[in-house]
Amino acid sequence: MDVQMGEPQAAPPPAAAAAAPAPSTIQHLKEIAAVIEAGSVTKEVRRISRAVRLTVALRRRLAARDVSAFLAFALPANSDAYARLTPLLPKEDEAEMDIDAAAPATQISIKHGLPEIEIYCSLLVLIFLIDQKKYDEAKACATGSIARLKNLNRRTVDVLASRLYFYYSYVYELTNTLAEIRGNLLGLHRMATLHHDELGQETLLNLLLRNYLHYNLYDQAEKLRSKAPRFEAHSNQQFCRYLFYLGKIRTIQLEYTDAKESLLQAARKAPAAARGFRIQCNKWAIIVRLLLGEIPERTVFMQKGMKEALAPYFELTNAVRIGDLELFRAVADKFASTFSADRTHNLIVRLRHNVIRTGLRNISISYSRISLADIAKKLRLDTENPVADAECIVAKAIRDGAIDATIDHANGWMVSKETGDVYSTNEPQAAFNSRIAFCLNMHNEAVKAMRFPPNSHKEKESAEKRRERLQQEEELAKHMAEEDDDDF
Numbered sequence: 001m002d003v004q005m006g007e008p009q010a011a012p013p014p015a016a017a018a019a020a021p022a023p024s025t026i027q028h029l030k031e032i033a034a035v036i037e038a039g040s041v042t043k044e045v046r047r048i049s050r051a052v053r054l055t056v057a058l059r060r061r062l063a064a065r066d067v068s069a070f071l072a073f074a075l076p077a078n079s080d081a082y083a084r085l086t087p088l089l090p091k092e093d094e095a096e097m098d099i100d101a102a103a104p105a106t107q108i109s110i111k112h113g114l115p116e117i118e119i120y121c122s123l124l125v126l127i128f129l130i131d132q133k134k135y136d137e138a139k140a141c142a143t144g145s146i147a148r149l150k151n152l153n154r155r156t157v158d159v160l161a162s163r164l165y166f167y168y169s170y171v172y173e174l175t176n177t178l179a180e181i182r183g184n185l186l187g188l189h190r191m192a193t194l195h196h197d198e199l200g201q202e203t204l205l206n207l208l209l210r211n212y213l214h215y216n217l218y219d220q221a222e223k224l225r226s227k228a229p230r231f232e233a234h235s236n237q238q239f240c241r242y243l244f245y246l247g248k249i250r251t252i253q254l255e256y257t258d259a260k261e262s263l264l265q266a267a268r269k270a271p272a273a274a275r276g277f278r279i280q281c282n283k284w285a286i287i288v289r290l291l292l293g294e295i296p297e298r299t300v301f302m303q304k305g306m307k308e309a310l311a312p313y314f315e316l317t318n319a320v321r322i323g324d325l326e327l328f329r330a331v332a333d334k335f336a337s338t339f340s341a342d343r344t345h346n347l348i349v350r351l352r353h354n355v356i357r358t359g360l361r362n363i364s365i366s367y368s369r370i371s372l373a374d375i376a377k378k379l380r381l382d383t384e385n386p387v388a389d390a391e392c393i394v395a396k397a398i399r400d401g402a403i404d405a406t407i408d409h410a411n412g413w414m415v416s417k418e419t420g421d422v423y424s425t426n427e428p429q430a431a432f433n434s435r436i437a438f439c440l441n442m443h444n445e446a447v448k449a450m451r452f453p454p455n456s457h458k459e460k461e462s463a464e465k466r467r468e469r470l471q472q473e474e475e476l477a478k479h480m481a482e483e484d485d486d487d488f
Contacts, residue, residue: 037116053476165203169210189208213248244281247284356379357397
């Protein structure tokens with residue numbers, strides 16, 4: 001009986017432990033500050049990167065009182081950074097702040113005066129203000145933080161600086177004032193190059209390309225891209241963005257083959273969480289493939305989460321595939337607002353010639369001889385002299401090799417030549433060659449992307465180091481989805 005009575009008395013401790021409050025947001029922020037301090041002291045950039053990932057996971061839980069309390073904890077009260085950042089935050093109810101401050105938490109202390117902590121505080125306030133849609137305060141915060149960054153040259157600050165550059169440009173884009181900061185971005189890119197900050201160079205180059213493309217300055221974007229320093233990609237997200245912008249530039253410059261390769265590579269390399277980015281890549285890739293005379297597979301339009309967004313482009317592809325000019329006009333008018341929002345309307349205007357050529361190819365296959373007047377009627381040419389226009393279109397298609405036919409000018413006919421066996425030509429060889437080149441290129445990229453720790457072939461990994469490495473890999477995998485979603 002004593003034993004039975006003793007067991008219920010032992011039950012409350014687990015219940016009390018279960019009722020213990022979870023760590024508060026301010027406690028998490030203090031732990032992140034401790035990680036940044038450790039990275040600053042040991043000069044380990046990976047710790048700073050980990051702190052940024054942890055912040056992304058915490059972003060949706062931030063409140064004004066949490067950010068204010070963290071600033072009071074991380075920055076000296078008499079510092080310039082504290083005086084600059086604190087007035088930008090909205091005021092919260094003091095009673096709520098007192099209750100939060102009274103919550104039990106593990107005591108954490110950090111060293112004041114570290115530039116990494118100061119820049120992190122600026123980044124945290126900037127992210128919070130953008131989420132709260134306080135864009136004027138966010139612009140003031142970003143401008144002051146960028147001015148402070150210009151006086152720092154520490155490799156442990158580079159990761160935080162790259163995120164600060166991104167949100168600096170983002171807040172100006174939200175207020176449609178990107179042109180105001182173009183000169184500052186160029187100066188920051190020059191500074192990052194002189195400081196050998198390669199992550200900053202990647203980020204700023206993409207921001208400048210986005211800035212130019214926002215105002216349709218494609219020539220200036222290409223000049224900058226061609227003259228910017230070459231370096232190995234350090235961030236997969238930045239490399240995907242670079243490929244996307246490069247594909248857009250190549251498309252406008254009529255270099256469709258290179259544009260298709262860049263856009264498809266960007267869509268393939270982008271993480272699954274970046275659905276909006278992958279949708280944009282696929283939209284441009286579909287248009288480029290249509291301009292090249294290719295018809296995208298149906299599976300492209302049926303990808304998970306993209307079916308509705310790609311529906312206008314599916315109907316457009318169907319019109320091009322059939323070669324029906326009237327249907328093409330109807331689809332272009334029906335989804336004109338969508339194409340304008342995607343900035344692909346001018347490219348779709350270029351597709352008219354491809355629609356006519358596809359329709360002419362279908363006619364050439366169906367008829368061994370057909371009059372030019374019937375061709376004009378089937379193509380639905382709505383011009384003053386459709387027969388003469390049809391004759392010019394047929395002549396150009398024959399010269400370009402789109403169809404194998406001749407024109408009988410005397411009788412006004414187009415005479416198609418007999419279709420031969422495609423396997424007796426070099427087309428199958430060219431198709432196999434392009435597929436093999438694609439596979440070899442992907443293999444080479446995979447080999448280049450493999451990374452190994454230095455001197456791994458000389459030193460054997462101890463059990464403790466192995467446990468630490470596995471723990472870091474698990475944390476990285478845990479926060480990767482949030483980071484990718486935030487970056488795109």
